[in-house]
Amino acid sequence: MRLSDPQLIGALAALGVEHRVGVSLAEKTSLGIGGTSDLLLVRRHESLPDLIRLLRQAGVPHRFLGGGSNVLLPDGELPWVILQLARQDPEIRIEGNLVFVDCAADLGRTVTTCAKHGLGGMEGLIGVPGTVGGALRMNAGAYGTQIGSFVREVQVYRAATGQLETLRGSAINFEYRHTSFAPDDIMLAVRLELPSKPYREILQGIRICNEKRRASQPLNQKSAGCIFKNPPGRSAGRMIDELGLKGHAAGGARVSDRHANFFVNAGHATSADMRALIADVRRRVRERYGVELEEEVIVWKDS
Ligand code: EPU
Secondary structure (H helix, E strand, O other), X not given: OOOOOHHHHHHHHHOOOEEEEEEEHHHHOOOOOOOEEEEEEXXXXXXXXXHHXXXXXXXXXXXXXXXXXXXXXXXXXXXXXXXXXXXXXXXXXXXOOEEXXXXXXXXXXXXXXXXXXXXXXOHHHOOOOOEHHHHHHHOOEEOOEEHHHHEEEXXXXXXXXXXXXXXXXXXXXXXXXXEOOOOOOEXXXXXXXXXXXXXXXXXXXXXXXXXXXXXXXXXXXXXXXXXXXXXXXXXXXXXXXXXXXXXXXXXXXXXXXXXXXXXXXXXXXXXXXXXXXXXXXXXXXXXXXXXXXXXXXXXXXXX
């Protein structure tokens, strides 16, 4: 969607919001899939309530994009303008065992910065792509660690009130790849509390997780991580593998040869290709196992 109202464009500039015209969103997602739209880069969290009020008053549909690593966007011209937090030098501030992190910060960089300050616990999250905000929203986890366990406080833009709010960690439900945040809440900053650990020990943990991940996941291909959540007590990857679907494709979208719950963009995949592959694999798993797989990747539907 393109913004054309000069008054609105002027008001955005007055809020310090950067307006980029006709951005290719494929370049902003780890899948390399997505059409084009105007992008609004938010430099100051405090400007969000005014920005969203402005867009609502002008009747402009909008959506917030985090790090783009767990999302499948539609093709073509998108029917929303896209909001994103500016990602230049997001703050990571350490005070004792407490870490204050801007949600635009890269999750991996956060884990290594904390490690250098002798704060561990998050080693398992080292290879999880994306931002701290995205990790929080879905309670990202790997190798027995999930980010929700360390959250003491979160600053969010609450869509329901149109205000910035600070929530205590204990007031948020963190479940397997699910949280109690509303879908249109925007994560802004988080205070984590991490256990002290010797740097060498943390580094060793990071190395082990990196090796496990390299051995089992297609890290050098465009993907959104696991496509489906694991159903209780089962592994989606193993079921898809047992069906012989590694390498199975729909257009340019393909089930990874390395890990069957990773669907990769094998070159020029469209959103329609990826959705067709998801639907096809889900149907086959249902028919064979009687299990309805639920997507872990967030699919933005344009209709
Ligand atoms: N397996 C197969 N074939 C495959 C893939 C897996 O047989 O193609 C088997 C493995 O051999 C293993 C079992 O399935 O016995 C589980 O596989 P794995 O250890 O790779 O874990 P997973 O359950 O597939 C989960 C998370 C990953 C996370 C890893 C490591 C989900 C949906 N996935 O994968 O998270 O990195 O554990 O902790 O919970 C993600 O969320 O995007 C993600 C990649």
